[in-house]
Amino acid sequence: MDSARVAPLPVSLRVACAYRLDGVEDARETVTAAGGLGTHAFAFPDAADVVRGQLHEVGVSEHEGTPVRVRILHLYLTQNTITKVPVAVYQLRIGNDTPVLLRAQPTSGNWAGTQNEAYRAYAAAMQEAMRQVVVQLNAGCGA
Amino acid sequence: MFRRILVAVALVAACSNVSARKPAIPPTPVAQALPVELIRAQNEIGVQVPETAANVGMQFGLVGALIGSAVQNQQAKNAEARIVPLRNLLVEYRFNEKMEQALRERLPSAGLSPEPQLSVRAMRADAEAGATLDSMPAEALVLVPRVAMDYDFGQLTVYLAADLTKRTAKSNGVVKATSQLFRSYSYSFPMHVGIPAQRDAKWVELGGERIAALLDQAAAQLADMVVFDFSAEGRAAWQGKVGNKDFVRVNGIGFAGRPIRQGDDWAWVHVGRGWLTIRGYHPIVASTFAAAAPAAAEAPAAIPDAVPGQAIEPVDAAAPAVPAEAGAGA
Numbered sequence: 001m002d003s004a005r006v007a008p009l010p011v012s013l014r015v016a017c018a019y020r021l022d023g024v025e026d027a028r029e030t031v032t033a034a035g036g037l038g039t040h041a042f043a044f045p046d047a048a049d050v051v052r053g054q055l056h057e058v059g060v061s062e063h064e065g066t067p068v069r070v071r072i073l074h075l076y077l078t079q080n081t082i083t084k085v086p087v088a089v090y091q092l093r094i095g096n097d098t099p100v101l102l103r104a105q106p107t108s109g110n111w112a113g114t115q116n117e118a119y120r121a122y123a124a125a126m127q128e129a130m131r132q133v134v135v136q137l138n139a140g141c142g143a
Numbered sequence: 144m145f146r147r148i149l150v151a152v153a154l155v156a157a158c159s160n161v162s163a164r165k166p167a168i169p170p171t172p173v174a175q176a177l178p179v180e181l182i183r184a185q186n187e188i189g190v191q192v193p194e195t196a197a198n199v200g201m202q203f204g205l206v207g208a209l210i211g212s213a214v215q216n217q218q219a220k221n222a223e224a225r226i227v228p229l230r231n232l233l234v235e236y237r238f239n240e241k242m243e244q245a246l247r248e249r250l251p252s253a254g255l256s257p258e259p260q261l262s263v264r265a266m267r268a269d270a271e272a273g274a275t276l277d278s279m280p281a282e283a284l285v286l287v288p289r290v291a292m293d294y295d296f297g298q299l300t301v302y303l304a305a306d307l308t309k310r311t312a313k314s315n316g317v318v319k320a321t322s323q324l325f326r327s328y329s330y331s332f333p334m335h336v337g338i339p340a341q342r343d344a345k346w347v348e349l350g351g352e353r354i355a356a357l358l359d360q361a362a363a364q365l366a367d368m369v370v371f372d373f374s375a376e377g378r379a380a381w382q383g384k385v386g387n388k389d390f391v392r393v394n395g396i397g398f399a400g401r402p403i404r405q406g407d408d409w410a411w412v413h414v415g416r417g418w419l420t421i422r423g424y425h426p427i428v429a430s431t432f433a434a435a436a437p438a439a440a441e442a443p444a445a446i447p448d449a450v451p452g453q454a455i456e457p458v459d460a461a462a463p464a465v466p467a468e469a470g471a472g473a
Contacts, residue, residue, distance in 0.1 A: 033186070033265035087186070107220045107224075
């Protein structure tokens with residue numbers, strides 16, 4: 001997996017108040033099997049680093065604010081007949097709140113089963129999952 | 144994939160007959176220390192979708208294939224959205240590990256292999272890019288498990304495909320894998336509680352803990368099926384016959400096939416023609432469903448998406464957050 005191809009996020013995605021990254025845990029069953037598309041199979045061993053980078057990118061700092069912890073439960077791409085099913089499932093814990101489960105599953109038609117299509121699918125799932133993280137974080141900013 | 148369907152439809156007229164390779168009967172045991180590769184092919188429970196595109200395409204040509212593809216894509220999207228509550232219930236359940244554990248405990252046997260050498264892989268050794276024969280056994284039993292819900296949520300099934308493969312090296316060093324014997328097994332949980340339109344909610348009501356226990360049971364049953372299938376009794380039935388009236392009844396539910404084994408809540412049958420396959424059935428009926436009452440009481444409250452009839456938006460739109468405690472998997 002070329003992590004640089006799945007990491008970019010929309011510039012508009014930003015947290016609205018101070019949060020501190022308490023940790024990103026890779027809790028997947030395996031880091032060596034992240035699914036794939038057609039003949040293209042992927043391993044994603046550095047998923048935690050990518051998610052950590054994305055959290056920094058949206059404005060979660062290393063030093064101050066309410067602690068935020070993310071567990072990566074699933075991150076894979078599969079196919080259902082002619083449909084691509086990329087999946088990202090995170091567990092998000094903000095401070096001492098009850099953790100919430102966030103699932104991104106942006107399905108789309110599989111045109112030619114290329115490696116580029118696969119990368120776009122992984123990126124879409126991770127972007128959607130991070131968008132849900134930011135929505136959760138920003139929901140606590142007005143309190 | 145769309146492009147491939149169009150190509151496939153265009154080429155269908157040019158197809159010639161392909162004769163299936165006759166399966167080879169392996170010795171008993173297949174090998175004293177048979178290499179067994181368990182392929183970790185699935186991350187979460189899948190959902191079956193009818194092959195509408197192919198069927199329509201075959202009937203109405205290229206235009207039919209295009210329309211069928213669009214229909215099938217939408218069906219898959221809907222099915223993938225409907226399965227989300229179950230995936231959330233089982234979010235931390237690790238079926239591949241359970242399958243591995245069951246195989247390690249149950250696979251050693253006189254008919255298959257007294258000392259099987261089990262390895263767990265992301266893909267078949269002979270499918271890896273750049274693989275050479277030096278890096279893999281020349282003969283292996285490749286096992287691929289898969290868990291899937293039927294499109295109408297009427298049945299949850301665990302499949303296990305077993306491919307006894309021989310590998311040789313081509314002159315250019317590329318590994319050529321030849322299937323010597325292919326066997327398939329399945330263990331199903333048909334839902335016989337509630338009306339068909341309520342089936343997805345009934346599965347959620349059953350609860351993650353209970354479904355995980357059923358999947359554990361399926362893993363053990365499938366491992367036992369492989370062992371049975373390679374035993375003297377199992378081998379004798381490979382090319383047997385199943386009568387049209389053969390069936391077995393479990394908790395009042397009838398299943399077609401020639402009975403093999405039966406317990407209180409489950410049964411195995413041989414089905415098919417020519418080379419028979421083994422299927423297991425464990426129907427979920429009112430009495431067994433009720434046994435899961437404690438889990439059933441908690442699940443709907445924890446998973447608001449699971450309200451019967453409430454569609455879950457595909458996650459192009461945002462998926463609602465679900466309390467993490469909903470993940471009641473083992």
